[in-house]
Amino acid sequence: MTKTERKVHEPLFHISKRDAVSWKRALLVRVITVLGAFLVSGILSWILIGVDPFTFIGKLFEGIFGTERRIWVMLRNLSILLCIALALAPAFKMRFWNIGAEGQVLMGGLATAICMYYLGDKLPEPVVWLCMIVAGIAAGALWAVIPAIFKAFWNTNETLFTLMMNYIAMQLVSFFTNVWVKDGSGTLKNETHLHGIMLPQLGNMYLLPIIVVALLTAGMFVYLKYSKHGYELSVVGESENTARYIGIDVKKVIIRTMAVSGAICGVAGLLLTGAINGTVTTATAGGQGFTAIIVSWLGKFNPLYMILTSFLVVFLDRGMVPLNLTNDAFSAIITGIVFFIIIGCEFFLSYQIKRRHEKAQTVAAEPALIAETQGEARQIEGAETTSQTAEATAQEETQQGEERAQTPEEEDAALLRKIVDKTGEALKKGADAVADTAKKCAQKVKEGAQRCKAFLSEKFRRKDKPQGGEGPADETAETKETEKTDGEDKAE
Amino acid sequence: MNIISFIASAIRFSTVFLFGSTGETITEKSGHLNLGTPGIMCVGAAFGGWGGMIYVNAAAQINPFLAVFVPLLFTLLGSGLMGLLYSFLTVTLRANQNVTGLMITTFGVGLGKFIKANFGTEFDAAIGKLCGYFRASLPFADKLGWFGELFLSYGILVYLAIAVAIVASVCFSKTRMGLHLRAVGENPATADAAGVNVTGYRYTATIVGSAISGLGGLFYVFDYMGAWDSGLTSTEALGWLAVALVIFTMWKPWLGIFGSILFAALYLLPNYLDVTFAMRDIIKMLPYVVTVIVLVLTSMRKKRENQPPASLGLNYFREER
Numbered sequence A: 001m002t003k004t005e006r007k008v009h010e011p012l013f014h015i016s017k018r019d020a021v022s023w024k025r026a027l028l029v030r031v032i033t034v035l036g037a038f039l040v041s042g043i044l045s046w047i048l049i050g051v052d053p054f055t056f057i058g059k060l061f062e063g064i065f066g067t068e069r070r071i072w073v074m075l076r077n078l079s080i081l082l083c084i085a086l087a088l089a090p091a092f093k094m095r096f097w098n099i100g101a102e103g104q105v106l107m108g109g110l111a112t113a114i115c116m117y118y119l120g121d122k123l124p125e126p127v128v129w130l131c132m133i134v135a136g137i138a139a140g141a142l143w144a145v146i147p148a149i150f151k152a153f154w155n156t157n158e159t160l161f162t163l164m165m166n167y168i169a170m171q172l173v174s175f176f177t178n179v180w181v182k183d184g185s186g187t188l189k190n191e192t193h194l195h196g197i198m199l200p201q202l203g204n205m206y207l208l209p210i211i212v213v214a215l216l217t218a219g220m221f222v223y224l225k226y227s228k229h230g231y232e233l234s235v236v237g238e239s240e241n242t243a244r245y246i247g248i249d250v251k252k253v254i255i256r257t258m259a260v261s262g263a264i265c266g267v268a269g270l271l272l273t274g275a276i277n278g279t280v281t282t283a284t285a286g287g288q289g290f291t292a293i294i295v296s297w298l299g300k301f302n303p304l305y306m307i308l309t310s311f312l313v314v315f316l317d318r319g320m321v322p323l324n325l326t327n328d329a330f331s332a333i334i335t336g337i338v339f340f341i342i343i344g345c346e347f348f349l350s351y352q353i354k355r356r357h358e359k360a361q362t363v364a365a366e367p368a369l370i371a372e373t374q375g376e377a378r379q380i381e382g383a384e385t386t387s388q389t390a391e392a393t394a395q396e397e398t399q400q401g402e403e404r405a406q407t408p409e410e411e412d413a414a415l416l417r418k419i420v421d422k423t424g425e426a427l428k429k430g431a432d433a434v435a436d437t438a439k440k441c442a443q444k445v446k447e448g449a450q451r452c453k454a455f456l457s458e459k460f461r462r463k464d465k466p467q468g469g470e471g472p473a474d475e476t477a478e479t480k481e482t483e484k485t486d487g488e489d490k491a492e
Numbered sequence B: 001m002n003i004i005s006f007i008a009s010a011i012r013f014s015t016v017f018l019f020g021s022t023g024e025t026i027t028e029k030s031g032h033l034n035l036g037t038p039g040i041m042c043v044g045a046a047f048g049g050w051g052g053m054i055y056v057n058a059a060a061q062i063n064p065f066l067a068v069f070v071p072l073l074f075t076l077l078g079s080g081l082m083g084l085l086y087s088f089l090t091v092t093l094r095a096n097q098n099v100t101g102l103m104i105t106t107f108g109v110g111l112g113k114f115i116k117a118n119f120g121t122e123f124d125a126a127i128g129k130l131c132g133y134f135r136a137s138l139p140f141a142d143k144l145g146w147f148g149e150l151f152l153s154y155g156i157l158v159y160l161a162i163a164v165a166i167v168a169s170v171c172f173s174k175t176r177m178g179l180h181l182r183a184v185g186e187n188p189a190t191a192d193a194a195g196v197n198v199t200g201y202r203y204t205a206t207i208v209g210s211a212i213s214g215l216g217g218l219f220y221v222f223d224y225m226g227a228w229d230s231g232l233t234s235t236e237a238l239g240w241l242a243v244a245l246v247i248f249t250m251w252k253p254w255l256g257i258f259g260s261i262l263f264a265a266l267y268l269l270p271n272y273l274d275v276t277f278a279m280r281d282i283i284k285m286l287p288y289v290v291t292v293i294v295l296v297l298t299s300m301r302k303k304r305e306n307q308p309p310a311s312l313g314l315n316y317f318r319e320e321r
Helices: A004-009 A022-047 A053-065 A068-093 A101-119 A126-156 A158-180 A209-226 A228-240 A240-245 A252-277 A290-300 A304-317 A329-350 A360-367 A367-383 A388-403 A408-464 A474-491 B003-029 B037-058 B065-093 B099-118 B121-135 B144-154 B156-174 B176-186 B188-193 B198-225 B230-248 B253-272 B277-301
Strands: A013-017 A352-356
Touching: A022 A053, A022 A329, A053 A068, A053 A304, A068 A101, A068 A209, A068 A228, A068 A290, A101 A126, A101 A158, A101 A252, A101 A290, A126 A158, A126 A252, A126 B277, A158 A474, A158 B230, A158 B277, A209 A252, A209 A304, A209 A360, A228 A240, A228 A252, A228 A408, A240 A252, A290 A304, A290 A329, A290 B099, A304 A329, A304 B188, A329 B065, A329 B099, A408 B037, B003 B037, B003 B144, B003 B156, B003 B176, B003 B198, B003 B230, B003 B253, B037 B065, B037 B099, B037 B121, B037 B198, B037 B230, B065 B099, B065 B121, B065 B198, B099 B121, B099 B230, B121 B198, B156 B176, B156 B198, B156 B253, B176 B198, B188 B198, B198 B230, B230 B253, B230 B277, B253 B277
Parallel strands: none
Antiparallel strands: A013 A352
16 A cells, blocks of 8 residues: 555655644744844844844843833833733634734723823812723723624624724824814823823832733733633634534623723723823824734733743843934834744644655654554554454554564563664764754854955945945945946046 | 815825735735735835835936836835745744734834835935836826826826736636635635645735735835835825725725725825814724724625635645644
8 A cells, every 4th residue: 555655746845733742842942943033133133234143132131121220111011012912812812813902902091091181180089090990991892892792793804803993993092182182283291181190100100010910910821721711712712613512602702702802901001091101192002902912822822921922022122222223123123033933933833844755754753653653553453353444454554563562561661762762863863963063054154254244344335435325235336336437437 | 175186186096005905805815814915015115116226326317117117126026025925924834824914014114114214315316206207197198188187197007006906806707717716715625625726826826916015005105105105104004904995895806996096085085175183083084984884794794705705814734624
């Protein structure tokens, strides 16, 4: 049978699903990925803005931990991003693609601002605070529940619906700003328009959001992992039919989960407006509603991992501050590249690539797979008496199974020895290969560095010339120069 | 308010949406929801400017054909590359489409700004020099009164957008290629079993779609504005409207021609009316509200030809059950 199969065209690479990877290995792969991504971004910074990788990464750390204020700002930004990501986690776990966090945050902020504007001068401050909290959370929840209802009852595409809700929220904020601000400046000021109301401070101006979000993180962890709601929403996410079959009210779960999701987004809006900015603008959420999707997804919807992923985002964003770039787009580019690499590497955790002729070897190297095939072989042995056809098709495999060992204990021992041997060999080979490549890489890097330096110095030299091309594109500079010489020729 | 000039400017402005939505429709027909379209439009604009700059610097005398063609080519290249990046991540590496798409938007806006900042004033000068060639209409257009203003007064890209939309529509419904593409978007497993190259179709559709979307950015900068869109904020916002338009037109590019004119009219209406800033915000909200209503109504009526492609947003893996 195998011989006839060989003749059939077999692609050079073959992708198949991996079994669950152990968490240690997964962590290792991720750490390596992040380090690799930083290395790439360091090299890019070298090429694009002329800051060498070590200075670059050093500056990133300086931007985060340089002064006490920077640490506080970092923690505050982290907490807001984490808050939005936390809000998205239950929705995504339910496979409800809520990309409307931006709008939900804005609505939370807007409702808070409405309370400040209309109630600020009429009620005592603590009552206003209470109104702000209730209104902010309710508005966020409302903005999320609207698409959820349509999804639950009519299966309306939630990705597109929530996306549109973002822009409606943005226009609403802009509408209220224009209604309230009469002087035509278009900016809503806390002192003049909102009666100077802010949520009370705890200790310093950064602590309140941090504490609220820390509590939310713990709460969300428990909610997703240990509560009945969390269980129900993950079942709905895995399979709606299964959920229905075991008696879960899918519609109710969808609407309830989205209400929770929106409410937490509302909290983020409340904190942004009531405790941090003191006002609301269309840029209050500042794209964090979208960034949080990436944070949440990369954190596998686990609140504890999400702390790490949101730190990574804030790190890249805030860390650029001491570089004093006139070109703020560089931060977006680096964030993009780092995340492309991380997103791409997730593939290698859930899939494996097998080369055509090494198939047998890869199977041998995977202990789990061997155990599986052996288990199958044993099952087939047992089934021999019951089914003739099974015997016919599986004869080959059963023979293999018999050849390997007689008793299961011996079988296991032999297998173990084999695995240990193989792993040892593989490790040795791997170590050799790594050392080899490292050497080569070092050499390459050295060469590359020299070439880069030569290139850069060339470039800057040209820049210094009055008529030289401004752009780093070599062609333009050259064409310019040729043009210039042409002109000179003509003049002559 | 002059009705004719209002409609004419709406038709002209609609090109931004039409390129964006036609490109996005082609991508979505293959089952990939590319939320990177706004970023791709920004990259398209920046690459167009880059190409224009290279051309202006290289050419002794500006040739009207090349003045349009070189930026066009650069735009197709730049936005096509973004499409390639997106499809490599989602088709080959099977990354989540929403996450990848949003990342493409962030990255694209950043890249667009970066390219501009890198070249500075030279970049603006090139756009200023070349925008006249993009806007050039037929010479006898203004002699034909309202007819000329309404149908003949636009630059080449406006007609190109309409042509692309019609060609895409015909391709979807009349050709074998279109049938295969729709099959891939509806049920990739079935298409695969029938011998259609799912990966190939998904790659091609995404790259071609992105390249077309990028032209929207090129048009906005070179024809409509005639200057660089600083910060790229409006290009990005228009990109999201283009994504909305895909839903509004129920995945039909020919309908997109009229839909985009309606969106453009709603977008420009506040400028032609004497209204307060607050009212303007309400009018600007309308395209999104209308899109939501269309989305809800189509999902309620459940007419099969108006539904999104069935596997929209889902990656295909042959060995998955």
